[in-house]
Amino acid sequence: MLLTFLTLIFAAVFFVWGKLRSDIVALIALVVLAVGGVITTQEALSGFGNSIVIMMIGLFVVGGAIFNTGLAKIIGAKLLQLAGNSQSKLFLLVVGGTAFIGAFVSNTGTVALMLPIVVSMCTSGGNSPSRLLMPLAFAGSLGGMLTLIGTPPNLIIAELWEEAGNAPLSFFSFLPGGLICLVAGTLLLIPLSKWFLSGKTKNTDSSLNHNKSLAQLVEEYNLQANLYRLFVPGSSRAVNKSIAELSLRKDYGLEILEVRSGESSKKLIKKVRQHAPGPNTQFRTGDYVYVRGSNDDVRRFAHDYGLSLADSDTSSKQMEFYDIGLAEIVLMPNSPILNKTLGDIGFRKRFGVNVVAIRRKKKYISANLPNEQFKAGDVLLVQGTWEAIDGLSAETQAWVVLGQPLAEASKVTLDYKAPLAAAIMLGMVAMLVLDVFPAVVVVMIAALLCVLLGCFRNVEDAYRKINWESTVLIAAMMPMSFALEKTGISELVSGTLVGSLGSFGPTALLAGLYFTTSLLTMFISNTATAVLVAPIAVQSALALGVSPLPFLFAVTYGASLCFASPFSTPPNALVMPAGQYTFADYIKVGLPLQVLLGILMIFVLPLLFPF
DSSP states (O other): OHHHHHHHHHHHHHHHHOSSOHHHHHHHHHHHHHHTTSSOHHHHHGGGGOHHHHHHHHHHHHHHHHHHTTHHHHHHHHHHHHHTTOHHHHHHHHHHHHHHHHTTSOHHHHHHHHHHHHHHHHHHHTOOTHHHHHHHHHHHHHHTTSSTTSSHHHHHHHHHHHHTTOOOOOTTTTHHHHHHHHHHHHHHHHHHHHHHTTTOOOOTTGGGTTSOOHHHHHHHTTTTTTEEEEEOOTTOTTBTOBHHHHTIIIIIOOEEEEEEESTTOOSSSOOOEEEOOOTTOBBOTTOEEEEESOHHHHHHHHHHHTOEEOOSSGGGSOOOOSSEEEEEEEEOTTOTTTTOOHHHHTHHHHHSEEEEEEEETTEEEOSSGGGOOOOTTOEEEEEEEHHHHHHGGGOTTTEEEOSOHHHHHHHSOOGGGHHHHHHHHHHHHHHHHHTOSOHHHHHHHHHHHHHHTTSSSSHHHHHHTSOHHHHHHHHHHTTHHHHHHHTTHHHHHHHHHHHHHGGGOHHHHHHHHHHHHHHHHTTSOHHHHHHHHHHHHHHHHHHHTSOSHHHHHHHHHHHHOOOSOTTSSHHHHHHTTTTTOOHHHHHHHHHHHHHHHHHHHHHHHHHHSOO
């Protein structure tokens, strides 16, 4: 018992201190308990196979797909439009919308779905995500108190109540108390978040600010100037002909930037593909070809080969970077390609990229590039697949690649997949509400569909969306419940409080059970706490000769409305890295909220469910 107690104190102190990563602290505590023989190896590893942890991983993937396809940006823009310039209205929309969804879907799932939406919305609106993300997590828990299926502790007390021979609790038995909590919690969160979270804005990308974005490169090199988009119909003479055969540069003075296929598809599941131009690149029926040149030359080429001009206003069609991208490379003073031309070195053939412009001091060169000799200090703007551009980094003696091409690629949203991501998300929510399959199975199906149907560039991109710190934190802390139960600490704490308060009447006992549950939930999961304390609540109520129902509700409220710790509920852990929160932030905002709602519910529960 002493080892478990000391380990618990160690974890709490280091969580609050914040100098060591929370997942490392949790793993140290886990190892100490396992090595000390408090828990078995199987119990120590059980958290990593827990359905909640697996579901969190799947939800990170689904949330990543929502962000990756631009769906988060679309929904965020709608919310910003509804909120207008009112920060208070925006706050209420986020909290109210999250609570409503959380009433029908698990609070973990709700927060994971809303997280990328809120981050995208804050980025677009120039707001600090930290002001909204912690209230977002708390709103998910508050919404879970509105219905029977909102959170696991609700199901646990409902099962115990029915096992005692009582009529089953209805789907909306929790609604009156849940609404009171939601309204009171929202009113309390408005000042608390404003006082303690508004000043947490940090620029985590400051180290990357010197790197130019793709939009900046397009603007700096004026790539949109004289850019035309041509459509290849089935009747075109250019169909199945290569760029070399068409002699675009020689006969028409045109530069081809991109060939795009699949863009005109009206299907939900589109397969847009971009092709970096090469001599052997062929035009296919339905392709869009992006060329630069004078209006007369473009129209002459289109007329000769039966192509149609897709946009009369070319500035309305922005360049996209789904499969091909742009990057700058700076030539080194001893580069082997100095004083040579593109033709001399076969640049496209050797490196798989095209040079579309040269920046020489303050001069930008885009005409007659094949005959232009490279000079020391030249900056080449290259275009090609993201993988080919990243491969240029290996030629360290010849040039230096500016920025991080693959990192830039990950920022490009696959917006043509947004309808697909929306369909997957809505399907997942519907299946969770209808309880078609276990929640973890539904989430994994949705995550797999996001990967298989192309909401990510590749599987590695999907893995990068998983926040492993939060996942390991929850998985490592879950076995703590075994240690507390096996050593008798949980029973000792709850039993002592119940025994000492029972003589003061049912209200005092209710308060003791509520805050005992609330305290335990700060260190172990709310589900585990409800399982431990709910039977004690029933026995204590029967010993006093009163109805166990208000005591069971005290257990579920105490377990679910725990805000003072980042690992008491999965939603709290989910928002921790994105909001850049420390353990102390949860204490500043969550502890007052947790205590005040607890006091409120101690007086409200006997009115809703008489003793």
